[in-house]
Amino acid sequence: MDTDIQVSPGAMFTETALDRQKRRIEIVVRIFLLVVTSLMIIPLLLIIGYLLYKALPVLSFEFLFTNPKDNMRAGGIWAPFLGTIYLVVVSLLVSAPIGVFAAVYLNEYARENWFTRITNLAVVNLAGVPSIVHALFGVGAFVLFARLGESILAASLTLAIMTLPVIIASTTEALKAVPMSFREACWNLGATRWQTIRRIVIPNSISGILTGVILQVSRAAGETAPIMFTGAVFYKAIAEGDLFAYNIMEQCMALSLHLFTISTQVPDVTEGIPYATAIMLVGSVLLINAVSIALRVYLRTRKKW
Amino acid sequence: MNILRKKSAANVPFSETVIETLIRLCGVSSIIFVFGIFFFVFREGAGFLFNGLDLGEFLTSPEWYPTSLNNKRYGTLALILGTFSVTTLAMCIAVPFGLGAAIFISEFCSPKLRETFKIIIELLAAIPSVVWGFIGLTLMNQLIIAVFNAPIGLTMLNGGILLALMSVPIIVSIAEDALKAVPDSYREAAEALGATRWQVTYRVLLPAAKNGLLAAVLLGAARSIGETMAVLMATGHSVNIPSSPLSWIRTLTATIAAELGEVARGGEHYQVLFIIGILLFTITFVVNLIADLVIKGIRQQ
Numbered sequence: 052m053d054t055d056i057q058v059s060p061g062a063m064f065t066e067t068a069l070d071r072q073k074r075r076i077e078i079v080v081r082i083f084l085l086v087v088t089s090l091m092i093i094p095l096l097l098i099i100g101y102l103l104y105k106a107l108p109v110l111s112f113e114f115l116f117t118n119p120k121d122n123m124r125a126g127g128i129w130a131p132f133l134g135t136i137y138l139v140v141v142s143l144l145v146s147a148p149i150g151v152f153a154a155v156y157l158n159e160y161a162r163e164n165w166f167t168r169i170t171n172l173a174v175v176n177l178a179g180v181p182s183i184v185h186a187l188f189g190v191g192a193f194v195l196f197a198r199l200g201e202s203i204l205a206a207s208l209t210l211a212i213m214t215l216p217v218i219i220a221s222t223t224e225a226l227k228a229v230p231m232s233f234r235e236a237c238w239n240l241g242a243t244r245w246q247t248i249r250r251i252v253i254p255n256s257i258s259g260i261l262t263g264v265i266l267q268v269s270r271a272a273g274e275t276a277p278i279m280f281t282g283a284v285f286y287k288a289i290a291e292g293d294l295f296a297y298n299i300m301e302q303c304m305a306l307s308l309h310l311f312t313i314s315t316q317v318p319d320v321t322e323g324i325p326y327a328t329a330i331m332l333v334g335s336v337l338l339i340n341a342v343s344i345a346l347r348v349y350l351r352t353r354k355k356w
Numbered sequence: 357m358n359i360l361r362k363k364s365a366a367n368v369p370f371s372e373t374v375i376e377t378l379i380r381l382c383g384v385s386s387i388i389f390v391f392g393i394f395f396f397v398f399r400e401g402a403g404f405l406f407n408g409l410d411l412g413e414f415l416t417s418p419e420w421y422p423t424s425l426n427n428k429r430y431g432t433l434a435l436i437l438g439t440f441s442v443t444t445l446a447m448c449i450a451v452p453f454g455l456g457a458a459i460f461i462s463e464f465c466s467p468k469l470r471e472t473f474k475i476i477i478e479l480l481a482a483i484p485s486v487v488w489g490f491i492g493l494t495l496m497n498q499l500i501i502a503v504f505n506a507p508i509g510l511t512m513l514n515g516g517i518l519l520a521l522m523s524v525p526i527i528v529s530i531a532e533d534a535l536k537a538v539p540d541s542y543r544e545a546a547e548a549l550g551a552t553r554w555q556v557t558y559r560v561l562l563p564a565a566k567n568g569l570l571a572a573v574l575l576g577a578a579r580s581i582g583e584t585m586a587v588l589m590a591t592g593h594s595v596n597i598p599s600s601p602l603s604w605i606r607t608l609t610a611t612i613a614a615e616l617g618e619v620a621r622g623g624e625h626y627q628v629l630f631i632i633g634i635l636l637f638t639i640t641f642v643v644n645l646i647a648d649l650v651i652k653g654i655r656q657q
Contacts, residue, residue: 076552077552084460084464087457087460098487152383153383172648173387176644177389180390181581181583182485183636184640187612273486275585307484310490336482337482340482
């Protein structure tokens, strides 16, 4: 086809004013977005660095293994640290089976209909309920209605319901990653739905499920509001070094609440102790998260299908 | 063939029906829990809600004097405004950063850099809210005093920055999903017409993903509204109609957290705190519902 635009050889590749403008905008935008994204690293590093710097004079093994002393103005974090472990373990025992089964239901059993849509919506909404409302629910349902009183059990149940969506979401991801052909092959051999799930789907996604469970642990360990009125107390002395010092029908201290208490309610705390408590809390949580991330990255590299 | 069928048929009756019932029960547990939360919070607050509380005053009066000896007043307007002002401020900071980072991670990044950024954002999301509150109380407090010459750094600005940092990870991850959901053929078609990456993003991807981006912002805002410990520790904790970013405020969530431990169970003040809980539940429920409808809207297109 004839055109009346005359293009001289070479002129096709010379930059016009418009091209130059395009290129300049492109560079500016790229730099701007890179800076905006990189700025996200700063708070993370700044927070950890600042806390660590302030906490260093106090941090030691002794700090971890002694109880708070002198009206919480001195001493260590043994009682709150152990309390957090109790809360996390009990809540995990409740939420892991329910969460995994719920995800199995949503992924393997549920059909595409309005009811499934509502179930999914409920999961999203459960994740969106403010933590303090979970606390009110815990008080109303577990402490008062179920007559558990303020106890480790009541606080853990509250935490379990709060962290359920974390496990459901990550388990659903893991189950979805198992190819449909695996299930079909299994059904064709005459296996029932549950046999397929137990022998094929879950073994092939167990590591993915595990990352979700680890995430739940990290989430539960950091929460404060839901346990404040359901089972965690400001102060409770326990035997140092005894792993079974708490009874789950009694109250306990918790690391997150302890940080809140000594930084806002107790005057004249030894300089460094709140920072050391904060770094222990944030350190444990980030460490657990890092394990989960590392596991996920490792799995992705050695996926068989 | 026959043997296999028999075997599976034999397994179905008992163990399998039990386990399947259990799975179905767990499957609907989320629905039960959401209703349970509403029911039990409502149950604790219902008595005073229907019998004694002036709802008009509750929602429109700024006078929150629950412990006054002779004239108790339960007006939450100042608290509602506190929640919304600090959330708005947080969103003003978090939305440009969150969407910018999502665009960069999804469109301009090498795969390796993308993984690194995603891990960093995930770690940022994992920091517990009480630690954010502690940062607000110490580091941010000093910074605000130094920069703005304010008498106290525990202000709406302090809480807003913390909430922004806490909601950025949510905004980034949902906005990135939304951008990824735009089919590659859109990008290819635009690039074939000579568009640069930014032109593709600005003219094609952003309009195509706008619902998902809106949902990301909404969910970030819902997170800010529901956040408790950080705002409790960092915003000055004084019932106040907010006038500037440097004013002290108190939010709905912080009020419950601060006062629930000190009230007599079953009393008016106690019940009012549960009614505030219902209000918060309703607000976040509606925001989440809208976000969900907006996201589902894209899928149907």
